[in-house]
Amino acid sequence: MKKSVLVIALVFITFIEAQAQVKYKVITSVESIVPSGLGRSRIISANEEKDYKEFTSTQTEDDNSRNKSKRSEIRVKDFDETKLLNFFNIGGIRFQNIAANDAVISSKINTMVAEGWELAFVTSAVESAGKGDNQGIFITRYIFKK
Numbered sequence: 299m300k301k302s303v304l305v306i307a308l309v310f311i312t313f314i315e316a317q318a319q320v321k322y323k324v325i326t327s328v329e330s331i332v333p334s335g336l337g338r339s340r341i342i343s344a345n346e347e348k349d350y351k352e353f354t355s356t357q358t359e360d361d362n363s364r365n366k367s368k369r370s371e372i373r374v375k376d377f378d379e380t381k382l383l384n385f386f387n388i389g390g391i392r393f394q395n396i397a398a399n400d401a402v403i404s405s406k407i408n409t410m411v412a413e414g415w416e417l418a419f420v421t422s423a424v425e426s427a428g429k430g431d432n433q434g435i436f437i438t439r440y441i442f443k444k
Contacts, residue, residue, distance in 0.1 A: 323415060325440040327403055330384040331426070332433045339382035339399070341406055346376040380406065385436070407440065415442035 324344075330337020353372050382402060383395035407417060419441040426434035 321444045322418070323410075323442045323444070325406065325410070325442065327382065327399075327438045327440070329382060329399060329436045329438075330434075331386065331424070331436055332384065333386045333390075334388050337384050337386075337433070337435070339384050341378075341380035341382060341403065343378040343380075343406075344374045344376070345378060346374055348372065348374065410440075410442050415444050417441075418443040 326342045327340070328342065329339045380402065382399045383392070385391060385395060387395070411417065417440060420438065421441075422436065422438040424434060424436050
């Protein structure tokens with residue numbers, strides 16, 4: 299009986315430690331929806347880590363203290379930038395470009411998985427000012443965990 303309790307306790311502790319050691323990494327694809335191929339499309343992957351606490355302040359009614367960190371301190375200068383093709387060219391939407399981007403993004407995902415990362419979440423959005431706006435971006439965030 300004592301051995302069973304000990305084994306269960308060890309399994310539980312191991313499970314808790316494994317959960318506490320999860321690490322996340324965000325990879326972002328930005329695909330231009332600017333006509334005539336004038337935009338820029340990329341996959342962005344930061345190579346350095348930042349501690350959000352260094353750039354966070356608490357706001358209260360009594361105290362308007364602000365975090366005095368400079369914007370330049372937040373910027374990441376060590377990142378990978380993978381070129382993608384724009385959705386549009388001079389003739390309009392370019393389906394070959396979309397297929398090419400899919401192949402490059404799949405390659406990035408497969409590489410991350412081979413490196414031990416697991417694709418946990420995917421979220422996307424489109425930025426555009428609305429009717430008559432012929433500029434914008436399609437952004438997708440791939441969130442991996444290890």
